Amino acid sequence: AQKITQTQPGMFVQEKEAVTLDCTYDTSDQSYGLFWYKQPSSGEMIFLIYQGSYDEQNATEGRYSLNFQKARKSANLVISASQLGDSAMYFCAMSTNPGNTPLVFGKGTRLSVIA
Amino acid sequence: EPEVTQTPSHQVTQMGQEVILRCVPISNHLYFYWYRQILGQKVEFLVSFYNNEISEKSEIFDDQFSVERPDGSNFTLKIRSTKLEDSAMYFCASSPLAGEHSNSYEQYFGPGTRLTVT
Numbered sequence: 525a526q527k528i529t530q531t532q533p534g535m536f537v538q539e540k541e542a543v544t545l546d547c548t549y550d551t552s553d554q555s556y557g558l559f560w561y562k563q564p565s566s567g568e569m570i571f572l573i574y575q576g577s578y579d580e581q582n583a584t585e586g587r588y589s590l591n592f593q594k595a596r597k598s599a600n601l602v603i604s605a606s607q608l609g610d611s612a613m614y615f616c617a618m619s620t621n622p623g624n625t626p627l628v629f630g631k632g633t634r635l636s637v638i639a
Numbered sequence: 640e641p642e643v644t645q646t647p648s649h650q651v652t653q654m655g656q657e658v659i660l661r662c663v664p665i666s667n668h669l670y671f672y673w674y675r676q677i678l679g680q681k682v683e684f685l686v687s688f689y690n691n692e693i694s695e696k697s698e699i700f701d702d703q704f705s706v707e708r709p710d711g712s713n714f715t716l717k718i719r720s721t722k723l724e725d726s727a728m729y730f731c732a733s734s735p736l737a738g739e740h741s742n743s744y745e746q747y748f749g750p751g752t753r754l755t756v757t
Contacts, residue, residue, distance in 0.1 A: 559745070562702060567728060569682070569748035615682060619746075625730075626672060626684040627746060 526551045528616050528630035535626040536616045536636050538608045544591070547616030556620040558599040560590065560625065565615040572614075575599060603635075611637045642666045643647045643749035645731050651755045652721055655696065660716045660752045662731030671714045671745060672732040675699070682730065688714065728753050 527550040537543035549558065560572040575583045575590045583590045591600040599618075603610055613634050617627040644663045654660050664671050673685040686696040686706055692707065705717045712735075718725055732746040 561748070567753070568750045569730060569732075571745055571747070573747055617682075625698075626687055627674075627682075628684070629682040631681045 526553075526556075526618055526628045528618055528628055530630035530633050532633045534634045536635070537567070537603075537639050538543060538606055538639055539608060539637055542602060543606055543635065544602045545603070545614050545616075545635065547599045547601065547630060549597050549599060549616075549618050551597075552617065553620040556589070556618055558592070559617045559619070559631075560588070560599075560601045561615045561617060562610075563615060563632070565567060565612070573601070587623055600626075606637045608637050608639060611635060641688075643731055643733055645729075645746050645749035645752050647752060648750065649753045649755070651757065654723060654756055655720050658718050658721055660729050660731075660753065660754070662714045662716070662749055663712050664714055664731065664733030665747055668713070668733035668735050668747070670694075670734045670746075671706075671708070672734075673716045674730045674732065674748075674753075675727040676730065677724075677727045683709075685729075694743070718754075721754075723756050724755060726756045 529548045546623050556577045558575045562570040562572050573583050573585045573590050587604045589602045590594045613632045615632045616630045619625045619627050623628045646661045671688040674682050684697050686700045687694045688706055690751045703719050707715050728751045731749040734746045745757045
């Protein structure tokens with residue numbers, strides 16, 4: 525069974541600063557994918573970034589990067605140059621091979637960006 | 640950019656009533672999912688659907704729930720007799736066949752339907 529743990533229920537960051545949101549995972553599968561989704565107060569789920577277990581380089585998408593440490597089973601999200609619009613819930617999730625399998629989500633971290 | 644759509648955005652129903660939540664997945668996607676999120680909690684998987692049949696379901700997806708793809712575009716979730724604890728945000732998601740592109744595992748979420756059972 526897979527499990528995602530997000531230990532930070534809430535985080536604060538100053539505008540323009542970088543912030544790291546923690547995520548650890550547990551799985552016995554060798555091949556898996558890790559995801560981060562953003563959920564603003566309006567409720568929709570916005571895909572941010574994906575990391576495959578066999579990807580050698582950390583994934584990056586604009587201001588988002590994923591600090592993937594396979595041996596530690598961690599997949600932390602780094603947001604650089606925080607903006608007020610980054611205030612939201614952030615969910616870490618994973619899915620395993622083969623193909624398209626259900627996502628398992630963590631409990632989320634609420635990020636508040638302060639001006 | 641193609642997107643997953645869901646209707647209605649908000650549904651209020653009385654306990655014991657049947658509800659049908661509708662979703663239109665992205666047109667060339669082959670895998671479809673329903674998730675739910677009780678207020679303030681994490682997103683939970685309900686059911687996945689592929690090739691016109693359920694491919695996987697969670698313990699939450701009991702006999703009160705059913706899914707259907709009545710035509711080539713819609714994907715529905717039916718709750719036969721709603722309970723107070725069914726109040727939640729319900730998300731539909733879809734994904735393409737694995738391997739088509741680098742983010743083949745990405746699931747595209749719809750905006751959700753907020754179900755309120757009174």
